[in-house]
Amino acid sequence: MTSSETRPGQGQPTADAYSRMNADPRFADLRKRFRNFVFPATVAFLAWYLLYVLLSAFGRGFMDTKILGNLNVAFFFGILQFVSTFGIAILYSRYADDKLDPVSSDLRNELEGRR
Amino acid sequence: MNDLTILAASEATRRTLTLGLFAVFIAVTLYITLWASRQNKTASDFYDGGRSFSAVQNGFAIGGDYMSAASFLGIAGIIALYGYDGFLYSIGFLVAWLVALLLVAELLRNSGRYTMGDVLAFRMRQRPVRTAAGVSTITVSIFYLIAQMVGAGSLVALLLGIGKGEEFLGLSQGAAKNVTVVIVGALMITYVIVGGMRGTTWVQIVKAGLLMTGATLMTIFVMVKFNFNPSSLLGSAATESGKGDAFLNPGLRYGAGDWKTKVDLISLGLALVLGTAGLPHILIRFYTVPTAKDARRSVQWAIGIIGSFYLLTLALGFGAAALVGSDAIRAQNPGGNTAAPQLAEELGGGAGSLGGAIFLAFIASVAFATILAVVAGLTLASSSSVAHDVYANVIRKGDVDERSEVRVARLAAIVIGAVAIVLSIFAQNLNVAFLVALAFAVAASGNLPAILYSLFWRKFNTQGATWAIYGGLGVALFLVIFSPVVSGSPTAMISDRDFSWFPLENPGIISIPAGFFFGWLGTVLSKERDDAKYDELEVRSLTGAGAH
Numbered sequence: 160m161t162s163s164e165t166r167p168g169q170g171q172p173t174a175d176a177y178s179r180m181n182a183d184p185r186f187a188d189l190r191k192r193f194r195n196f197v198f199p200a201t202v203a204f205l206a207w208y209l210l211y212v213l214l215s216a217f218g219r220g221f222m223d224t225k226i227l228g229n230l231n232v233a234f235f236f237g238i239l240q241f242v243s244t245f246g247i248a249i250l251y252s253r254y255a256d257d258k259l260d261p262v263s264s265d266l267r268n269e270l271e272g273r274r
Numbered sequence: 275m276n277d278l279t280i281l282a283a284s285e286a287t288r289r290t291l292t293l294g295l296f297a298v299f300i301a302v303t304l305y306i307t308l309w310a311s312r313q314n315k316t317a318s319d320f321y322d323g324g325r326s327f328s329a330v331q332n333g334f335a336i337g338g339d340y341m342s343a344a345s346f347l348g349i350a351g352i353i354a355l356y357g358y359d360g361f362l363y364s365i366g367f368l369v370a371w372l373v374a375l376l377l378v379a380e381l382l383r384n385s386g387r388y389t390m391g392d393v394l395a396f397r398m399r400q401r402p403v404r405t406a407a408g409v410s411t412i413t414v415s416i417f418y419l420i421a422q423m424v425g426a427g428s429l430v431a432l433l434l435g436i437g438k439g440e441e442f443l444g445l446s447q448g449a450a451k452n453v454t455v456v457i458v459g460a461l462m463i464t465y466v467i468v469g470g471m472r473g474t475t476w477v478q479i480v481k482a483g484l485l486m487t488g489a490t491l492m493t494i495f496v497m498v499k500f501n502f503n504p505s506s507l508l509g510s511a512a513t514e515s516g517k518g519d520a521f522l523n524p525g526l527r528y529g530a531g532d533w534k535t536k537v538d539l540i541s542l543g544l545a546l547v548l549g550t551a552g553l554p555h556i557l558i559r560f561y562t563v564p565t566a567k568d569a570r571r572s573v574q575w576a577i578g579i580i581g582s583f584y585l586l587t588l589a590l591g592f593g594a595a596a597l598v599g600s601d602a603i604r605a606q607n608p609g610g611n612t613a614a615p616q617l618a619e620e621l622g623g624g625a626g627s628l629g630g631a632i633f634l635a636f637i638a639s640v641a642f643a644t645i646l647a648v649v650a651g652l653t654l655a656s657s658s659s660v661a662h663d664v665y666a667n668v669i670r671k672g673d674v675d676e677r678s679e680v681r682v683a684r685l686a687a688i689v690i691g692a693v694a695i696v697l698s699i700f701a702q703n704l705n706v707a708f709l710v711a712l713a714f715a716v717a718a719s720g721n722l723p724a725i726l727y728s729l730f731w732r733k734f735n736t737q738g739a740t741w742a743i744y745g746g747l748g749v750a751l752f753l754v755i756f757s758p759v760v761s762g763s764p765t766a767m768i769s770d771r772d773f774s775w776f777p778l779e780n781p782g783i784i785s786i787p788a789g790f791f792f793g794w795l796g797t798v799l800s801k802e803r804d805d806a807k808y809d810e811l812e813v814r815s816l817t818g819a820g821a822h
Binding site for chain 2: 171177180193204205213240247252267
């Protein structure tokens with residue numbers, strides 16, 4: 160994005176203001192809160208998904224075990240991938256609403272000069 | 275009347291109904307497009323619909339953009355023929371959305387404006403990075419477009435019941451396919467140049483509603499027949515498939531004991547889960563909402579809609595195996611692409627019944643709507659990139675007014691649409707699932723590394739970005755050319771020659787790490803580094819300050 164693309168009539172922060180904000184402890188805290196959720200969550204869901212794919216390829220005996228009627232381990236494992244995906248999406252939504260949005264909107268208003 | 279005349283009469287009813295419903299959908303969407311064009315005034319209206327969509331609307335539109343014919347017909351078909359292994363596809367396609375939700379959607383919304391190139395070029399030298407972004411956007415979108423249009427051709431021929439050697443309105447099967455490709459191409463160009471992002475988005479919302487309605491209705495019909503007991507549905511599917519319990523276990527399609535097919539499964543799994551967040555037509559959807567919070571909400575809606583849809587395809591696929599039978603499906607289409615429509619006919623009362631004809635015509639037009647909404651999104655993404663990345667920032671170096679930029683975008687939509695039509699006519703015999711998997715592999719290998727490095731790695735620079743994109747894209751394409759999909763196997767594109775040496779069908783397991791590696795290597799071999807711009811990107815992406 161080039162600086163020529165600023166919208167008229169709105170306070171566009173300067174490069175200096177961005178650098179100062181980047182060094183601000185409140186911004187460091189926001190970045191830490193964001194990364195503390197998304198990085199571990201990403202590692203967790205990727206590992207969980209890869210475990211599923213690896214078992215589907217190499218753990219066939221285990222995956223084929225019947226649990227309930229015709230429903231086997233592979234079926235429930237697949238359904239659990241849906242459950243974990245929905246679950247992480249909901250957890251992240253709550254976390255972002257509580258821990259990220261209030262801080263980020265404060266910092267944005269401050270940068271854009273709307274207190 | 276004997277059976278033959280009844281059958282002929284119902285065939286005629288079905289064709290009339292199907293064509294009638296197609297016509298209704300086309301009329302409705304063209305009306306929406308015209309309405310949208312009256313609202314469109316600025317460049318932003320064309321590129322991002324004025325950023326005015328709500329999270330729910332955008333969630334449905336993302337669903338409409340993402341759930342392609344490959345998902346609806348392809349996954350239901352793979353499940354109907356190969357049982358459990360089809361489920362693997364849908365899980366990869368769904369879990370992939372967490373990458374988009376956690377790492378990409380909000381940050382991209384805050385720091386970009388119209389295209390994927392906006393974010394990649396944020397702190398880099400504009401021309402080389404935007405050129406690379408344009409090249410990969412167009413490559414990914416064209417593969418995906420051809421897949422959808424080839425699928426549309428065969429689908430319409432099948433649904434209208436035009437077999438080999440038969441004629442319909444004086445058209446042979448091949449000619450009917452080509453006519454379909456041209457009509458689909460003309461419609462997608464119209465949606466994009468007249469309606470822009472606003473019109474395209476509404477077409478996708480309507481399509482998502484239709485698709486969810488159709489899939490839900492069919493699932494209820496199927497489950498009623500099995501007293502809402504999934505175990506008896508699966509048991510009956512296993513029996514009818516003729517494969518018994520193996521039908522419910524992983525491995526019918528992947529892994530006949532050979533290590534290659536197992537590694538291929540992992541390679542495919544990686545490409546599916548990492549490709550979504552690198553698809554340009556998906557990325558630009560995050561720009562259509564007013565704030566990052568809305569982008570987050572819309573991805574959550576999309577996850578809910580797409581996840582529910584894939585659960586429904588389980589019932590459709592196993593239902594088709596149980597009620598229609600794998601042999602009847604394979605007789606109609608060896609790839610299984612007609613499993614869902616055949617199931618609809620069966621649920622409506624079977625071949626020759628009026629209910630069957632009505633339900634089949636309805637599901638056929640849902641499939642047609644599905645294809646149209648996806649190809650419109652792809653055409654919009656690629657023409658936006660041509661105009662905004664290549665024309666405005668590479669050729670004119672940023673010195674261009676909005677109106678001529680949008681004019682170039684419309685022109686680009688016509689050219690890309692025409693190219694896609696011609697390529698699709700020559701590609702009628704390519705495997706649709708292969709083209710889609712390839713688009714995902716290229717997106718995961720070229721685009722995703724560049725996007726993640728851009729957003730999270732301070733040292734990342736121009737050379738790193740171009741090496742990541744060209745390296746990932748190049749390795750993916752190179753490996754595919756020498757894979758068994760292109761030559762040396764009975765189902766290959768060129769089955770009578772063999773120059774394949776790469777053993778896997780999907781290149782992801784090599785090309786995705788290669789994309790990340792080249793991005794790293796290009797970065798450390800270049801001295802360029804702009805700390806101030808990274809400070810700015812970080813602050814803007816997380817706070818939304820200065821966002822458009």
